[in-house]
Amino acid sequence: MLDRRDFLKAAPVAATVVAETLKAAAPNLRIEAFDYQGVRLGASRWSDQARIAREFYLSLPDDDILQGFRAEAGLPAPGKPLGGWCAKDSSMVLGQWLSGMSRTYRATGDTAMREKAVRLMTEWGKTVKPDGDCRMRHYAFDKMVCGLVDMKLYGGATEALPLLEKIIDYAEKNFERTPMIVEPGHNTYYYGLPQEWYTLSENLYRAYQVTGNPRHKAFAAVWHYHQYWDKFDKTSSVPDAQGVHAYSHVNTFSGAAMAYAVEGDPKYLRIIRNAYDYLQNTQCYATGCYGPNERFMAPDGSLGRALDSRSDTAEVVCGSWAGFKLARYLTQFTGESRYGDWIERLFYNGVGAALPLEPGGRNFYYSDYRVSGGMKVYRWDTFTCCSASLLQNLADYHNLIYYRDASSLYVNLYVPSEVTWRRPTGDVKLIQNTSYPEAETSTLRLEMKGNVSFPLRFRVPGWSQEVSVRVNGVEANVPAKPGTWATVERTWASGDTVEIRIPLRLRMEPVDRQHPDRVAVVRGPVVMALDYDYHDPNLMLPATDGELAKWLVAENEPAVFRIARPDGRPIRLKFRPYYQMAHGFPYLMYFDRQSKPYALW
Numbered sequence: 001m002l003d004r005r006d007f008l009k010a011a012p013v014a015a016t017v018v019a020e021t022l023k024a025a026a027p028n029l030r031i032e033a034f035d036y037q038g039v040r041l042g043a044s045r046w047s048d049q050a051r052i053a054r055e056f057y058l059s060l061p062d063d064d065i066l067q068g069f070r071a072e073a074g075l076p077a078p079g080k081p082l083g084g085w086c087a088k089d090s091s092m093v094l095g096q097w098l099s100g101m102s103r104t105y106r107a108t109g110d111t112a113m114r115e116k117a118v119r120l121m122t123e124w125g126k127t128v129k130p131d132g133d134c135r136m137r138h139y140a141f142d143k144m145v146c147g148l149v150d151m152k153l154y155g156g157a158t159e160a161l162p163l164l165e166k167i168i169d170y171a172e173k174n175f176e177r178t179p180m181i182v183e184p185g186h187n188t189y190y191y192g193l194p195q196e197w198y199t200l201s202e203n204l205y206r207a208y209q210v211t212g213n214p215r216h217k218a219f220a221a222v223w224h225y226h227q228y229w230d231k232f233d234k235t236s237s238v239p240d241a242q243g244v245h246a247y248s249h250v251n252t253f254s255g256a257a258m259a260y261a262v263e264g265d266p267k268y269l270r271i272i273r274n275a276y277d278y279l280q281n282t283q284c285y286a287t288g289c290y291g292p293n294e295r296f297m298a299p300d301g302s303l304g305r306a307l308d309s310r311s312d313t314a315e316v317v318c319g320s321w322a323g324f325k326l327a328r329y330l331t332q333f334t335g336e337s338r339y340g341d342w343i344e345r346l347f348y349n350g351v352g353a354a355l356p357l358e359p360g361g362r363n364f365y366y367s368d369y370r371v372s373g374g375m376k377v378y379r380w381d382t383f384t385c386c387s388a389s390l391l392q393n394l395a396d397y398h399n400l401i402y403y404r405d406a407s408s409l410y411v412n413l414y415v416p417s418e419v420t421w422r423r424p425t426g427d428v429k430l431i432q433n434t435s436y437p438e439a440e441t442s443t444l445r446l447e448m449k450g451n452v453s454f455p456l457r458f459r460v461p462g463w464s465q466e467v468s469v470r471v472n473g474v475e476a477n478v479p480a481k482p483g484t485w486a487t488v489e490r491t492w493a494s495g496d497t498v499e500i501r502i503p504l505r506l507r508m509e510p511v512d513r514q515h516p517d518r519v520a521v522v523r524g525p526v527v528m529a530l531d532y533d534y535h536d537p538n539l540m541l542p543a544t545d546g547e548l549a550k551w552l553v554a555e556n557e558p559a560v561f562r563i564a565r566p567d568g569r570p571i572r573l574k575f576r577p578y579y580q581m582a583h584g585f586p587y588l589m590y591f592d593r594q595s596k597p598y599a600l601w
Contacts, residue, residue, distance in 0.1 A: 029261075030335030031403045031410060033328060034419065036106040036154055039398045042416030042432070045579065046352055050394040054104070056357040057097065057391060058112055065090050065097075066123050072135060073127035084361055084382030091140040093388035094124065098147030100391025102155035107398035114155050121151055125163045132170030138194040141171055143388065145203040149210050164207060172219050181227060184243025190295070191245035198225035199248055201255035205262045217262060224259065225252050229271050236277035242298040246291025247315050250279065250322035257329035269333055276330055276339065286509045286520035286527045286589075287353075287578065288323065288345030289314035289367060301514030307590050313369040317386035320351035321393050324400060331403065331412070337459040338483045340412045343400050344461065344525045347413060348437060351393040353579035363387040369589045371518065373532050376583050402430075408455040410485065414442040414500070428452060428492075437504065437526045438558040438577070444498040451493050457485040458500050461525065463507075470499040506552055506561075507545045508593070517593040521548065521575060523559065528575040529587035536571050539563070541593050 041047040063079025068089025070077035085092050101117035104110055128134045136144060144167065151160035180193040192198060204220035207213070228249065231238045253275045260268035282299040283290040290296075292306035292313050306313065323346045327339040346352070355364040361382035368374030379386070402419045403410035409421050409428065414436040421428045426449050434442035444456075460467050460480045467480035471488060476498075480486040488498060504524035510516045519541065521528040530539070542548050552561035552575060559580075563571040581587050 029332055031332055031405045031408075033332065033399045033403055036103050036395065036399050038420040038422065039107065039402060040418050041397060042418065044416045046347070046397055046415065049352065049354075049356065050104075050397065052356045053390060053394050054110070054113065057101070058116060062116070062119055062123065065094065065120060066127075069124055069127040069135075073129075075127065082361060082383050084384065086361070086383040089135075090383070091136050091144075092385060093143075093383060094120065095140065095143030095145070095147035096388035096392055098155075099143075099150040100388075100395050102147075102150040102153075102157075103392065103395035103399075106154035107395055114157075117151060117155055118157055118159075121148070121157065121160060121163070125159075128163065128166065129170075132166040132168075133174070134167045134170070136167075138175065138197045138200060141167065141175075142196070142200045142203055145200075145207055149203060149206045153210050161211060165211065165213070168204070168207060168216060168219065172215065177222055182244055190243060191248055196245070196248045196251075197223060198228065198252045199223075199255060201225075202251075202258045205255075205258035208262065220255075220258070220262075223255065225255065228252065229256050229268075232271045232274040232278065233267060234270075234274075236274040236281065237299075238274075238278055239299070241278065242296045242302070244296055246283070246294050246296050247318045247322055249296060250290070250319065250326060254322070254325045254329060257326065257333070260333065261329075272326065272330060273334070276326060276342075280342065282512070284342075284345075285314065285369060285511065286345075286522050287314070287349035287367070287369070288342055289316055289319055289350050291315050291319060299512075301512055304511040304515035304518050307369055307371050307511065307518065309370070311368045311370060311374065312366040313374075314350075314367045315365065315386070316367045317351050317354055317364060317393060318389045320346045321389040321396070323350070324393065324396050328400065335405075337412075337485045338462055340459045341462045341483075341525075344413060347397070347400065347415075348525055349527045349578055351390065353577075353581075354390070355583050357387065357390065361387055363390065369520075371588075371590045371592055373586050373588050375586055376581055378583070401432075408457055408487075410457045410459070411444070411500075412459050414502070423452075426450065426452065428454070435558065436502070437524045440504050440524075441499055441501045444500070446492050446496045446498075447494050448492070449494070451491050453489075453491040455487050455489040456492075456498065457487045458498075460484055460486050461502065463522075463525070464502050465505065466503055468501045470501075472497055473499075505545070506549050508541065508548060511590060518590055519593055520590050523577075526559070527578045527589060528561070529578040529581050529589050530575050531573045532586035532588050534572045536573050539571065539573065539588075539591070540595065541591050543593065 061079055064082055067077050067079040067081055081087050082090055098117050098121055101113045105114040148160045148164040151157040176194055179197040182192045183189040200223040201220040204216050208216035231241055253272050256268045256271050283296055292310040294315050297303040323342055327342045330339040355376055357363050362378040363384055363386050365379035365384055365386045401413040401415050401417050404421055414434050416434055418431040429447040431445045432442055436442050460482050462483040464482050469476040469478040476488055478486050478488055506523050508519035509522050511518045542551055551563055553564045555562055559577050561575045
């Protein structure tokens with residue numbers, strides 16, 4: 001086992017090897033994330049979210065997490081089952097917890113997280129049969145492969161590799177390889193049998209990258225999802241992609257992304273580009289989330305109609321994880337800024353708006369966007385898949401804010417944070433101070449030894465207008481076309497500052513093309529929700545964004561707006577960011593702009 005000093009020496013080398021492998025296999029890789037190294041979160045709602053989750057995961061007794069595995073293996077099994085989805089054992093979550101813990105350690109240096117992950121991995125490894133049978137089928141096996149890859153790559157745990165090789169060797173020899181064709185209309189088979197088999201290729205390709213074992217590469221190719229992926233080879237206007245399990249069918253496109261990274265076939269890049277556009281055009285709500293009843297909707301207005309009845313409007317936490325991954329792959333492969341818009345929406349309105357974990361494994365699962373009103377509530381059973389992907393999401397916050405290439409530093413998200421960009425000629429540190437998305441500006445300060453010339457690039461959101469940049473207090477007159485990177489290229493000195501201003505105009509976004517008047521109120525990247533706990537007159541939104549801006553008057557509380565109706569009727573209801581909505585508090589997110597108010601008195 002590596003101690004922390006040795007790991008800190010070895011980890012950058014391991015990450016460099018993997019990065020170089022990725023570059024060699026995918027020559028069109030344009031920019032890179034920082035791979036959980038060199039980025040720190042500043043004080044914010046989102047760093048608090050990560051801190052609270054950390055305390056939850058560290059508080060779970062190791063013996064409880066391991067109890068079911070040990071009992072099945074005939075070993076002494078102190079502790080008690082976690083319950084819920086982990087009533088038998090924690091196979092549904094353990095792999096993702098190992099992944100999230102190791103990524104968190106890599107990002108923050110949190111040795112307590114690493115130590116717990118190593119203990120869990122080591123003790124779980126004792127329950128694996130001599131032939132490599134870990135008593136997991138396709139779904140849980142996929143997550144465990146991810147966890148073991150990350151334990152080696154980000155946790156520096158070399159002992160993960162023998163376990164990884166052992167369980168993959170067993171799966172290669174014994175796993176069922178004739179998956180049942182996914183049936184969109186069947187309530188059991190819509191995620192496939194074996195369950196979610198079509199997600200396995202991503203992490204098996206990653207296992208190949210970290211081990212160099214060509215058998216893992218060949219095994220990854222077994223699980224290519226040609227039946228579904230090929231629908232997106234030539235077009236993003238796919239007429240028959242609906243009905244399937246939403247989260248895992250976004251997740252499967254990360255398998256296609258890794259096929260492109262390793263195999264280099266441009267077909268896979270076409271597929272994921274078209275899939276992304278399909279999702280944005282037909283599946284996503286204003287929040288960036290998707291999947292009423294955990295399904296893709298037909299592109300015929302079904303997405304908007306689901307708001308009449310589905311309280312399970314979106315599987316938020318797992319859905320955010322799949323979206324983060326796909327958008328990050330696309331950003332790195334293409335160098336295009338537009339994919340950061342989805343990351344931003346999910347960051348603020350998806351997992352970033354989730355309720356915190358509670359004792360006993362109570363976790364947030366679905367968001368409720370119904371036009372009749374919704375509430376944030378906890379899932380009725382515990383330790384679900386969303387309790388597993390949550391930790392991965394929160395670690396991923398560190399890997400979504402900044403990118404780099406050989407010559408440039410990129411700012412993708414406007415989040416309180418700092419990044420150290422290690423360059424052959426000396427390190428550059430960027431410190432980002434901001435209250436965005438409640439305020440319109442973010443200020444960046446550079447620190448380095450001596451003067452350094454390089455381009456600094458900033459994502460200009462696709463929804464934005466009139467974005468401006470000031471350097472050291474002086475207007476920079478930088479082109480800032482929505483959906484591109486704005487660039488300031490100059491010789492920088494330590495202490496230089498850059499201020500980006502992104503006007504946060506209020507607007508109304510239709511849910512889909514078939515429902516132009518079923519709208520959400522959005523401010524910048526943030527979906528606004530209306531308090532719904534007063535006996536006020538029924539509210540009908542105005543017809544235009546200009547009128548909406550006149551109706552909503554800013555309160556003293558950041559990003560909160562009261563309603564000033566033109567007729568002067570008093571309304572106590574207020575719009576506020578959806579992420580501010582607390583457990584059990586009623587709200588409205590979507591409104592029918594043409595529905596006439598009904599008389600209450």
